[in-house]
Amino acid sequence: MLRIITQWTEAKTELRRICDRTHDDQVVHKEATVREVLQAVKRLGDRAVLDYTLEFDHQKIKPEELRVSGSELDAAYQQVSKELLMAIQQARQQIEAFHRQRVPKSWVHFGEDEIVLGKRYTPVDRAGLYIPGGLACYPSTVLMNAVPAKVAQVPRIVMVTPPGKDKVINAAVLVAAQEAGVDEIYRVGGAQAIAALAYGTETIPKVDVITGPGNIYVTLAKKLVYGTVGIDSLAGPSEVLIIADETANPVYIAADLLAQAEHDSMAAAILLTTDSTLARKVVDEVERQLMDHPRRTLTEKAIAHYGLVAIVDSLESAAELSNDFAPEHLELEVDDPWALLQNIRHAGAIFLGSSTPEAVGDYLAGPNHTLPTSGSARYASPLGVETFLKHSSLVQYSPIALQKAANAIDILAKAEGLPSHANSVLFRVRDQLNPET
């Protein structure tokens, strides 16, 4: 089921195909639908939001039901087990501890001639978090989005998530949102939720930045509203790439590959190894672990289409293939992972050594699990506090500093054909040199 490739060029080709798996031709058609949803919500507000919720999510919601009520929020705590609440609290605490490290701070620098230069960091006024719903329930995703916004001191954190059967939102999701400090929650998903956050409606506030993963409609909507608001990234299906040598345990590797594949039939699970014996054992072990897997059909589909084992001649070759792929998750299941790390240039999160399955990072270690997918780790970073901060440059010149700079500015402004740029400096300097005029 899980294929083994031994040819370098074939491995490269297959990895390219898997990396590009989201670029399907139906996107243009779906984009037309999403554009229509965006326009309708922009024009009609709540009414359009509710109509699309009925059409797409089959839930008939009244305007006053859009916002999740205080009693519903309270009730959620009664519906989760004590163990789950404690696990959510532990995860929140560890995610916060990691995100509090090295948060960018405002600074000014005092230079010669009383020049002051600096950067001033401030949070966005409002953040909007999209949390997927449907079959799954992701309290961990709530924490991973809300905690960095809270650490950034965003004054108003708004969450949207699609209503399930009987308009219900999963209790664990509601508890996680409260533990993380989300200020308000709306029962809406899909492109209509993104539209509501981007433009605002009577009930749902317009925000400044929208984060969080979603299906293809949500992702297309985020791309289209980018520029009206900020977004974190365009998330594609999840992926793991594991580099393993002969010291790796095939049972662990198989579980790690399946932990990726069980997310989504489009998820990718790739092993690059120098050890052909390990490769065969992993293939067998994947079959074995799949046998009684509760999500067997979906997981098998992912493994069949986007699963791959490639045998490579060295760990350096594996790193080269991995850099081309730029995986969202990279596991280095090798004897000396820190040595191999030096060869890695692009990856969302890197898990080092045999006691660090990706699941540690998905839930508890602290670093964010919202990571660049589909090769975007070539240029993008994990979600973080920075996603909810922006900065302004600060510049203050003194009269003497301006005099010294005037000549160079005059020359550059005139070279660019912008005389008022030059004048804005020259008028000031002239007055300084002849204060009586």
Next chain:
Amino acid sequence: MLRIITQWTEAKTELRRICDRTHDDQVVHKEATVREVLQAVKRLGDRAVLDYTLEFDHQKIKPEELRVSGSELDAAYQQVSKELLMAIQQARQQIEAFHRQRVPKSWVHFGEDEIVLGKRYTPVDRAGLYIPGGLACYPSTVLMNAVPAKVAQVPRIVMVTPPGKDKVINAAVLVAAQEAGVDEIYRVGGAQAIAALAYGTETIPKVDVITGPGNIYVTLAKKLVYGTVGIDSLAGPSEVLIIADETANPVYIAADLLAQAEHDSMAAAILLTTDSTLARKVVDEVERQLMDHPRRTLTEKAIAHYGLVAIVDSLESAAELSNDFAPEHLELEVDDPWALLQNIRHAGAIFLGSSTPEAVGDYLAGPNHTLPTSGSARYASPLGVETFLKHSSLVQYSPIALQKAANAIDILAKAEGLPSHANSVLFRVRDQLNPET
């Protein structure tokens, strides 16, 4: 010509109109053209690039002429004055000095139970800089884009800029590119240039991140290729908002407003002042300075459509209006600019005090002049070294750390319906506790 508004609500409405000035209805039509260009360049490479250059820029270029040659680069130094070269060098040095401050650094944190967490920053492999051409020549923009990429240690910096008459690229632009460390320059502009950088052609390399301002076609192309590559931002026309009290000099304010307006007939120039006498003097002075302005028609158009003076009752009110507008450039021409700064939440760059015209920052002070426009300072930051860096999270757990985390991960994974996530941890812990099995 420059209107004065005294009503708060009218001021709010007008500022909203000016902020939204780029959202024109022709965008959808232009987007169709841009999509066609992108598809053609993706499919046909150089051939499409050259066809569109003939069609849009009216320059017939051969494939081997696309890349600016070494002899052309050498010759550029003969064509710029010694003064201009020195001004470019001074600007480059000061931009570099500012951008070298507080560059994000990789770090690891050693926690309890031998847990290692960290962030590892690496530059993108290739950066593509778009430099506008046409009527203008912007060596300063070359510096502002290339220097941060160089400070980020991007191994390959590629620049594109449209060819002028007789296929020529402005000599000052070529000199600035060489001084800043650009590795290669291609004679191509418009959406076809963005397409070439995003997809690669026979001659022009595919890059990882595209930065730099351009016209509406360039901006639409950047939005459409976002996700295939990273981009800095979607730049709109430039804007300045000046907050002034009775201590401000109307001659300087007028020059600063015109320095913005002279860029573009879509540029916005706004004054918010507590002093109605100053307001009238500024209006008169703008008229006077416009009289012999070499770009009078264009500048007058900007002032007429997107120029505004609003009289406000307090500096706090001015700050509130400014925060709603979130200006690209903000000048605080008041007695105590650092006190007023505390009320400012959103702005691209802030210029403090009467000796700091925006032109200082445009050319020489050091902070970047590529700044968030059209209200995007609510969530976005100036171009910087960070634009060319990304980071990976690092996680290493020890066997004992994994044992301690296992229970919480198990609970969370099962709550989310992801059994292989749980197994990936439990299999390891089981073996650790029973090493003989």
